[in-house]
Amino acid sequence: xxxVTQSPTHLIKTRGQxxxxxCSPKSGHDTVSWYQQALGQGPQFIFxxxxxxxxxxxxxxxxxxxxxxPNYSSELNxxxxxxxxxxxxxxxSNTGRETQYFGPGTRLLVL
Amino acid sequence: RKEVxxxxxxxxxxxxxxxxxxxxxSNSASQSFFWYRQDCRKEPKLLMSVYSSxxxxxxxxxxxxxxxxxxxxxxxxxxxxxxxxxxxxxxSGSGNTGKLIFGQGTTLQVKP
Numbered sequence: 001x002x003x004v005t006q007s008p009t010h011l012i013k014t015r016g017q018x019x020x021x022x023c024s025p026k027s028g029h030d031t032v033s034w035y036q037q038a039l040g041q042g043p044q045f046i047f048x049x050x051x052x053x054x055x056x057x058x059x060x061x062x063x064x065x066x067x068x069x070p071n072y073s074s075e076l077n078x079x080x081x082x083x084x085x086x087x088x089x090x091x092x093s094n095t096g097r098e099t100q101y102f103g104p105g106t107r108l109l110v111l
Numbered sequence: 112r113k114e115v116x117x118x119x120x121x122x123x124x125x126x127x128x129x130x131x132x133x134x135x136x137s138n139s140a141s142q143s144f145f146w147y148r149q150d151c152r153k154e155p156k157l158l159m160s161v162y163s164s165x166x167x168x169x170x171x172x173x174x175x176x177x178x179x180x181x182x183x184x185x186x187x188x189x190x191x192x193x194x195x196x197x198x199x200x201x202x203s204g205s206g207n208t209g210k211l212i213f214g215q216g217t218t219l220q221v222k223p
Contacts, residue, residue, distance in 0.1 A: 033210065033211070035211075035213075040119075040215075041215055041216075042115075042198055042213030042214050042215050042216050043155065043198075043211075043213050044213070045210040045211065045212065048210060056204075056209070056210050058210065090154055090155070092211070099143070099145060099157060099160070099202070099211075100211055101157070102154040102155050102156070103154060104153070104154050105154050
């Protein structure tokens, strides 16, 4: 049984560019959440998707947007990249009956 | 004030030692609580849920004090493989539907 998968594993972009990160939830999971983890910090909640709708959002600017597809997979888009967007981006999935399981993450470096 | 606060450490302990981590949370309406473990450059993995009655999983014991808004993790007989960052996590929603709020993490280094 595959767990949460994310792609790509690593990414290098320059300031001002746009990036799309992808996540496939664990089989049977219908909820996907995205987190940003800066070096030396705990993950910070970006937003959560359920039934293809954004259900909750953290304190992130509108440059961060997302989408959930009918097969429950999800994308995170970041526009107008800043140096401070360099981080590990984690996707987590769950159902209402269990807590969140994390994918391996995408390491984004903005130069 | 951060919503979940932990001492970042590092905690350097010899093999076989007992070590305790604490964290506090600010939202008294928080519903569920967890400890996650994160190895260097890897994703967080659920270590254990935390219940008011206290719960144990092998060498690991977790406690929750709702009145003091305080969560603890005790590791007995530390192993080299316990070296990692331990994240205190609070779920803001009901059941498992809310967002997870993480502490900064406490780094543990177990030495031979």
